[in-house]
Amino acid sequence: xxxxxxxxxxxxxxxxxxxxxxxxxxxxxxxxxxxxxxxxxxxxxxxxxxxxxxxxxxxxxxxxxxxxxxxxxxxxxxxxxxxxxxxxxxxxxxxxxxxxxxxxxxxxxxxxxxxxxxxxxxxxxxxxxxxxxxxxxxxxxxxxxxxxxxxxxxxxxxxxxxxxxxxxxxxxxxxxxxxxxxxxxxxxxxxxxxxxxxxxxxxxxxx
Numbered sequence: 001x002x003x004x005x006x007x008x009x010x011x012x013x014x015x016x017x018x019x020x021x022x023x024x025x026x027x028x029x030x031x032x033x034x035x036x037x038x039x040x041x042x043x044x045x046x047x048x049x050x051x052x053x054x055x056x057x058x059x060x061x062x063x064x065x066x067x068x069x070x071x072x073x074x075x076x077x078x079x080x081x082x083x084x085x086x087x088x089x090x091x092x093x094x095x096x097x098x099x100x101x102x103x104x105x106x107x108x109x110x111x112x113x114x115x116x117x118x119x120x121x122x123x124x125x126x127x128x129x130x131x132x133x134x135x136x137x138x139x140x141x142x143x144x145x146x147x148x149x150x151x152x153x154x155x156x157x158x159x160x161x162x163x164x165x166x167x168x169x170x171x172x173x174x175x176x177x178x179x180x181x182x183x184x185x186x187x188x189x190x191x192x193x194x195x196x197x198x199x200x201x202x203x204x205x206x207x
Contacts, residue, residue: 002052014052016042022063026104030060030113030120061123067106068127074099074106078134084145086161086193089138090185093165094178102176105169107131132158139192148192157192164188 005011020042024033033041035056039049053059072079074096077089097103107127114120136158142148148157168184 001058002054005052010052013044013048017044017049017052017059018062018066021059022066025060025063026106026109030063030110035059057119060120064107064110064120064123064127067110068130070106071131072134075134078138081141083138084141084143084147086138086142086148086189089135089161090189093185094182097169097172097178097181102173102178104173105166108166108169128162132162135161142193147194149194152192157188160188161185 005014017038021033021038024037024041035046035049038059039045049059053062075089075092077083077085077092083089107124110124114124132155136154139148139152139154139157139161143150143152143154164184164187165181168181171180171184172178
């Protein structure tokens with residue numbers, strides 16, 4: 001794998017290639033765009049491409065990580081270590097979904113497209129695991145803040161929330177209506193969050 005560029009110009013060029021590839025892969029499928037397609041869309045040349053990437057496989061891996069960064073960027077409650085509010089995360093998800101005009105999940109769009117490539121499938125699984133881990137950490141913070149019952153299993157709740165997001169996003173995209181996503185998220189969040197106006201005793205770190 002190539003070493004990341006050390007100059008700002010190099011980082012911009014590499015980012016332009018990755019962003020162009022991500023856009024094409026979302027539209028056409030992970031395997032469809034050729035290197036030439038990406039170069040045309042990014043306005044770069046082959047010498048630049050091979051300066052930053054060993055080949056198309058490495059570019060595809062970069063796209064998957066780029067998509068994961070888009071996920072985290074659209075859900076700031078996950079990376080805010082002071083946040084223990086599941087409703088704030090839910091609002092982040094819905095707001096981002098509206099901004100993308102009911103688009104598909106940046107990572108979920110590629111599920112089913114990597115089954116024939118064990119390396120890419122392993123990376124996609126790992127990125128979903130990181131996403132789940134970030135949601136589980138948020139649930140853990142909510143438990144410690146007294147916003148969620150102390151008996152809640154953050155890992156199990158994290159999978160329930162991520163599953164609601166994925167299924168809701170797919171159906172919302174299909175219908176062109178955010179309703180399925182909102183209803184799926186609210187069903188899980190409302191089942192986890194203590195009644196409005198009530199806060200259970202916070203749990204000390206380490207309990």
